[in-house]
Amino acid sequence: MIELERFSDPDLSRHSLEAVLEAAEKFKAANGRSPVFMEVCGSHTMALAKTGIKARLKDHVRLIAGPGCPVCVTDQKSIDAMIALSKGPDRILCTFGDMMRVPGSKFTLMKAKTEGEDIRVVYSPLDSVKMAEENPEKEVIFLGIGFETTIPILALAIREAEKKNLQNFSIWMTTKLVEPVLRTLLDAGEVKLDGFLLPGHVAIVSGKRSFDFLSKEYNMPGVISGFEPVQLLSGMYKLLQLLLEKKVDILNDYTYLVKDEGNLVAQKMLDDYLEPYDEVWRGMSTIPGSGLVLKEKYASFDAKKKFNVSVGEPRKTKCRCGEIIKGTITPEECMLFAKGCTPTHPIGPCMVSTEGTCAAHYQYMRED
């Protein structure tokens, strides 16, 4: 579809960048400082870095990466527990690719795999349901990590497992929700923000309306944005315009994918199978109602109930991922960044994940 390709057009991107720079200058003239925006989604962080937009805007718009990388926001003890799950008889552990190299206190899933544990990377959680069907003598466990875009698919996997009456399938639910963590960050007030670039794909599920609380309760503007260069810049421009016009609103700049009400089928799937849970977040301890777990009637598919995994307190390192995901420091402010912590030798998940802030800065923003 031609229109969609135009959102990555280089000439249009450059033209859009000029517009953003102009608007940012107007903001600076009116306020005596650069605007400060948080991009919530890890994929936005990576796209802003990869396209060069973040580097180009360095002295004009301060962009702070938020808690939108599912693996990065998972606390270390949970990471250690998921890795420990791989060490068990007659098991197949299935996971999204990101988890394979995340450092545990003792080892990684990748190391466990090279030592002979049956760990498989899948593109879809439903692939792991199929594996359970094809391997009735093994316990198949899927590591359910993700935000609102992914969680309905975890619920769908449970639905499929239930339909097939599988006794050997379960999910280790470690899910996170966007609204509670944004509330927590804003309530803490550690990072002063002018507005948000809001996650386009989460919004597909939760709807534009799910972000209205930012403007209504926190007086904070936001723009739901896509991921191509022109979309990132258009979103930023519209956010700047709101500020220049002193308007507080939530705008949907991704209208061809995001509806006001979101995806009602996905939302019903969440309601049918899951309930809120007080999840622990890296660097933020427990946030009430910030995750979703399986309802009691689906306990037989809940890996946390099925398997007894105990891990000790995590190994202490100098990793500062917990501060990175809150936006209180940048990767460059971590003493390990690009020295003791690199993509080939990561100390924390932010350097490993495809949505990790440190990975984005290392790959696309280092000045050698």
Added chain:
Amino acid sequence: MIKIEDDHALVDVMGSRMYVGTIFVPDAKIDDYVLLHAGQAMTIVDEEYAKESMTEWRNLLDDRT
């Protein structure tokens, strides 16, 4: 979307074909474009909105100069 069967469909992703779930897009039709995530179509691309967004943005940029 190339072929639709019950709750999954054959789609073309930049020349490669694969089956994806369609439970979240019950109104999807042949030739629709959909957004994929972890093996599921999560929403249908609204072509009119895509055209409108692009036109509106280009006009905004042109009006500035």
